[in-house]
Amino acid sequence: MKTDLLPIVTSLLIPGTADGTAVVWAKRLLTATIVFALFWLFAQLVRHLLERFGTKFSAFTKTDLDDRLLKRITPSITLLLSTLGCYIALSTLPLQERFFKVLSGVLFVALVVICAVIIYRVVDELLSRYLDRLQHQEEVISRSMMPLVRKLATIVLCGASLIIILKKFNYDILSLLTALGIGSLAIGLAAKDTLAQMISGFILLIDRPFRIGDRIRLAGGQVGDVVDIGMRSTKIQGLDTTVMIIPNSDLCNATVVNMVRPTAVIQGRITLGIGYDSDVERAKELLLEIARNNAGVLEEPAPVAQFTSFGDSALNLLLLFWVADPTRLGAVTDQLNCAILRKFRDSGVAIPYPTRTVHLQQLDLSS
Structure with a gap:
């Protein structure tokens, strides 16, 4: 067989x-x-x-x-x-x-x-x-x-x-x-919003307008640190420790200010007024001295003091200074404000507050 x-x-x-x-x-x-x-x-x-x-x-x-x-x-x-x-x-x-x-x-x-x-x-x-x-x-x-x-x-x-x-x-x-x-x-029509967020997430990772850890300012004025770039959304921790969850497509189509790239140097501003009888040049010298003596203020670019305008009750001055770390801007501004207040009081430079003088006219009621 x-x-x-x-x-x-x-x-x-x-x-x-x-x-x-x-x-x-x-x-x-x-x-x-x-x-x-x-x-x-x-x-x-x-x-x-x-x-x-x-x-x-x-x-x-x-x-x-x-x-x-x-x-x-x-x-x-x-x-x-x-x-x-x-x-x-x-x-x-x-x-x-x-x-x-x-x-x-x-x-x-x-x-x-x-x-x-x-x-x-x-x-x-x-x-x-x-x-x-x-x-x-x-x-x-x-x-x-x-x-x-x-x-x-x-x-x-x-x-x-x-x-x-x-x-x-x-x-x-x-x-x-x-x-x-x-x-x-x-599938694309059914999940077009989700796909749009995912594609925007890829664009953010490839174009890299900001990275995790960067401090950015959104179009609405909110400032925060990027903590995560996900498939659908980006998480930003605000200065008040709250977390903002923003869709990636909104970030791709909006104006975003990166405060740390290409350089982390950030500008600070302090606006104040002095009395009309004060010495403007002396006040500007004091502002520059205070800024230069602060360890958080950069030497280059150097701080600048300007006389900007005539106010209703004061001469308006502006102090510009630069800080290397954006997260330190608030602390440095606080130090400068306190130093300015002490220095101006010791130097006799008045920081006025708005006042109004009311003149009362007596009327002759006998006639």
């Missing part, structure tokens, strides 16, 4: 064996074995070269990115070359067309998957390197963004791999792309 089935199975897999062409099959099998062996040896040689000389070459670079890439993609490259050798060796065998299509299709899918894994590992290492560089520069990026980027990269690679595989098996890709386009349009 077994003797009767063997020729039937062999004839199904190998055309021509029933007619006595086993010698041709043996030669093809030997050729396929040699092809696979050559590719396998070449894969081992490439792995050996990458592990030995690639490591030595990467030692001359300042970054460890190349070391991490070699460590992650070397096994996949070896597997890729071995699978490619098996795919080419299979094409030399005189198999039935249907059986050959099945085996070659399986190996082709394996090749596409291995290539996608290599690309994903490279992208993953580049993203990890980017995040490490931001952390090294004390510019912490939102933790919720990196997983999203990795998921998007995975989706793109899976989609591209699926299209390549379907194209190999002569499936209609146009209908699939049309269905995906219609589905994406429906």
